[in-house]
Amino acid sequence: MRLPVMPPVSPMLAKSVKSIPPDALYEPKWDGFRSICFRDGDEVEFGSRNERPMTRYFPELVDAARTELPDRCVIDGEIVVASARGLDFEALQQRIHPADSRVRMLSDKTPASFIAFDLLALADIDYRSRPFIERRAALVDALVDAGPRIHVTPATTDLTTAHRWFGEFEGAGLDGIIAKPLNVTYQPDKRVMFKIKHERTADCVVAGYRVHKSSRDAIGSLLLGLYKDDGTLASVGVIGAFPMARRRELFTELQPLVTTFDEHPWNWAAHMAGERTPRRNEGSRWNAGKDLSFVPLRPERVVEVRYDHMEGDRFRHTAQFNRWRPDRNPRSCTFEQLEQPVTFQLGDIVPGLG
Numbered sequence: 001m002r003l004p005v006m007p008p009v010s011p012m013l014a015k016s017v018k019s020i021p022p023d024a025l026y027e028p029k030w031d032g033f034r035s036i037c038f039r040d041g042d043e044v045e046f047g048s049r050n051e052r053p054m055t056r057y058f059p060e061l062v063d064a065a066r067t068e069l070p071d072r073c074v075i076d077g078e079i080v081v082a083s084a085r086g087l088d089f090e091a092l093q094q095r096i097h098p099a100d101s102r103v104r105m106l107s108d109k110t111p112a113s114f115i116a117f118d119l120l121a122l123a124d125i126d127y128r129s130r131p132f133i134e135r136r137a138a139l140v141d142a143l144v145d146a147g148p149r150i151h152v153t154p155a156t157t158d159l160t161t162a163h164r165w166f167g168e169f170e171g172a173g174l175d176g177i178i179a180k181p182l183n184v185t186y187q188p189d190k191r192v193m194f195k196i197k198h199e200r201t202a203d204c205v206v207a208g209y210r211v212h213k214s215s216r217d218a219i220g221s222l223l224l225g226l227y228k229d230d231g232t233l234a235s236v237g238v239i240g241a242f243p244m245a246r247r248r249e250l251f252t253e254l255q256p257l258v259t260t261f262d263e264h265p266w267n268w269a270a271h272m273a274g275e276r277t278p279r280r281n282e283g284s285r286w287n288a289g290k291d292l293s294f295v296p297l298r299p300e301r302v303v304e305v306r307y308d309h310m311e312g313d314r315f316r317h318t319a320q321f322n323r324w325r326p327d328r329n330p331r332s333c334t335f336e337q338l339e340q341p342v343t344f345q346l347g348d349i350v351p352g353l354g
Contacts (some may be wrong), residue, residue, distance in 0.1 A: 001038065001040040001043045001045070002040060003038060003040050003072060003073075003074055003121055004074075004121045004124055004125065004126040005038075005074045005120045005121040005126055005128065006038070007036070007038050007045055007047050007051075007053075008047050008051035008052075009036050009047065009051070009074070009120065009188055010049070010051055010188040010189035011034055011036055011049055011076055011188065011189075012076070012118070012186055012187050012188060012189070012190060012192060012193065013189065013190060013191045013192075013193065014178055014191060014192075014193035014194055014195040015191040015193075015194060015195070016194075016195055016196075016197065017179075017194045017195070017196060018196070019196065020159065020162050020163060020166065020177055020179060020196050021179050021194055022159055023181075023182070024157070024179040024180055024181055024182065024194070025132065025133065025136065025155050025156070025157055025179070025180045025182055026155065026156050026157070026158075026159075026161070026162035026165070026177055026178070026179055026180075027117055027153050027154065027155045027177070027178045027180070028153060028154065028165055028169050028174045028176075028177065028178075028349060029174055029175050029176040029177055029178050029195055029196075029197065030078040030080055030087070030115050030153065030174060031080070031087050031089055031173055031174060031175045031316070032078040032079050032080035032081070032087065032089065032092055032115070033048065033049075033054065033078065033079040033080075033092060034048070034049040034076075034077075034078055034079075035047060035048060035049075035054055035076075035077060035078065035079050035114070036074065036075070036076050036077075036120070037061075037065055037069070037073075037074070037075045037076075037077065037114060037116075038073075038074050039065050039066070039069050039070070039071070039072065039073050039074075040071075040072050041071060041072070042066060044062045044065045044066060046058060046061065046062075046079070054079070056100070056103065057095045057096055057097070057103055058079060058095065058107065058112050059103065059104060059107050060107045060108075060111045060112060060149065061079065061112055061113075061114055061149060061150075064114065064149035064150050065114075065150070068143075068145075068146040068147065068149060068150040069142075069143070069146065069150060070122060070123070070142050070143075071123075072121075072122070072123050072124075073119070073121060073122050073123075073142065074119075074120040074121035074122075075116045075118070075119055075120065075139070075143075076116070076117060076118035076119075076120060076186075077114050077115050077116040077117055077118070077153075078114070078115045078117070079092070079112050079113070079114055079115075080092065080112065080113055080114075080115060081095075081110050081111075081112050081113070082113055082346050082353050082354040083110075083354065084354065085173075086171070086172040086173030086174075086344075086346055086354070087172065087173030087174065087346070088110070088173070089173075089311055089316065090311065090312070091106075091110040092110075092112065094106055094110070095107075095110075095112065111149070112149075113149050113150070113151060113353060114149065114150045114151070115151055115152075115153050115350070116139060116143055116146075116150060116151065116152050116153065117139075117152070117153040117155075117178075118132070118135055118136075118139065118186065119135045119136075119138050119139040119142065120135075120186055122138060122142055127186070128185060128186035129185050129186075130185065131182065131183040131184065131185065132180050132181065132182060132183065132184050132185075132186075133182040133183065135186065136155065139152060140152055147352055148352050151350045151352070151353060153350070154349060154350065157182075162177055162179070165177060166196065166198075167342075168342065168344050169344055169349060170198060170309060170341040170344070171341040171342045171343045171344035172343075172344040172345060172346045172348075172349060172354075173311075173346070174349070175197055175198065175308055175309055175316065176195055176196050176197035176198060176308070177195070177196045178193055178194070178195055178196075179193065179194040179195075179196065180193045180194075181193070197308045198308045198309055199306055199307075199308060200306070200307055200308070200309075200338075200339055201304055201305065201306055201307075201322055202226070202304070202305055202307060202319075202333075202337060202338060203302055203303070203304050203325050203328050203332070203333045203337065204224035204225060204226060204236065204302065204303055204304075204305055204319075204333055205224065205225040205226070205227070205233065205299045205301070205302060205330045205333050206222050206223070206224065206225075206254075206297060206299070206301045206302070206303055207223050207224070207225040207233060207235070207264075207265065207266065207296070207297055207299045208222075208223040208264075208266070208294040208295055208296050208297050209221065209222050209223060209250075209251075209254060209294060209295050209297065210223070210238075210293070210294050210295070211251075211295070212244075212247055215244075215247070215248070217248060217251050217252075218244060218247035218248045218250075218251050219240075219242065219247045219248075219250040219251050219254070220240060220247070221238040221239065221240030222238060222239050222240065222250075222303070223235065223238055223294055224236050224237050224238060224239065224303070224305065224315075224319065225265070225266075225299060225333070226313075226333055226334060226335050226338075227331060227333060227334045227335075228334070228335065229334075229335075232265065233265040233266070233299060234313050234335075235266065235314070236313060236314050236315055237307070237314050237315035237318065237319050238318060238319070239303070239305055239318065239319045239320060239321050240318065241318075241320060241321065242321065254297060254301075257297040257298045257300060257301065258295060258296070258297060258298075259296050259297060259298045260296065261296055263298075264296040264297075264298075265299065266296065299330050300330055301324070301330070302324070302325040302326070302328040302329075302330055302333055303321065303322075303323075303324055303325060304322040304323050304324070304325050305319035305320060305321060305322055306319060306320040306321075306322050307319045307320070309341070310338065313335070
């Protein structure tokens with residue numbers, strides 16, 4: 001492979017802001033795997049945000065790059081899996097699997113798409129020093145005949161349209177807006193763009209904890225639950241960003257609530273019957289060998305958390321601690337309190353997607 005920009009490359013990043021800034025180009029914030037695609041003829045490589053190769057997990061995108069992209073190019077974008085219900089991040093996660101046979105099967109069953117949003121190189125030209133508005137124009141021109149697996153993200157300079165997208169597109173599984181200064185150059189691993197994400201609060205039951213990796217008398221994370229209509233407690237996510245001193249205080253505070261699994265709503269018999277609960281000694285797909293077992297607590301304590309959006313019945317990202325709610329009855333912590341986005345079709349955002 002001989003390109004003016006060679007792998008690996010760290011992608012340009014965005015910093016979080018509370019509101020959509022003026023005087024920028026606005027794009028939907030896609031919820032997938034950030035990836036930079038390198039193509040030199042038949043040689044194709046997809047690199048991840050942390051510069052690791054992802055090529056073997058998406059053979060359908062390798063084939064698509066050879067037929068839908070310019071012969072020699074480097075393009076920044078997002079790998080997503082689209083479904084009739086919107087973006088499916090859980091299906092996307094399943095693609096990171098060591099067995100090639102399973103990857104091939106899933107590439108047919110849940111094929112991925114690549115959403116392109118920046119151009120780093122084309123033919124022998126390195127575009128990284130050029131302003132973004134110029135890179136965007138060259139990207140649109142270079143991918144004018146792309147599809148059905150590769151698409152250019154929609155974009156607008158109209159602030160009113162960006163606010164409308166922020167409200168509507170969440171219903172298709174997107175999680176906010178990216179604002180890019182028009183004249184910014186491509187700066188790997190620098191937070192020179194802006195991201196605006198939905199932020200909401202929810203009152204959750206604390207149903208367990210995991211100990212900290214460096215101290216057995218400190219909390220690593222708290223496991224959160226919400227009650228379903230049938231009265232069962234669903235596992236919805238975790239919080240874990242506490243100073244070490246507070247982690248040790250919490251460990252002591254929670255000891256009176258420690259119980260056995262037999263007396264806990266997330267007991268192993270329920271898990272074996274199909275309930276989605278945190279699993280004992282379950283390994284993490286993203287961190288081999290990580291122990292996801294937990295200490296069960298009587299579900300008596302309520303915490304208010306901040307979150308951006310849900311994926312099914314779980315928080316898509318790690319929730320953030322807001323405050324304790326001693327005034328709340330744990331049984332009142334139900335899914336009914338959560339805001340439900342208006343349904344929106346991916347095909348109305350990018351024709352042919354979904």
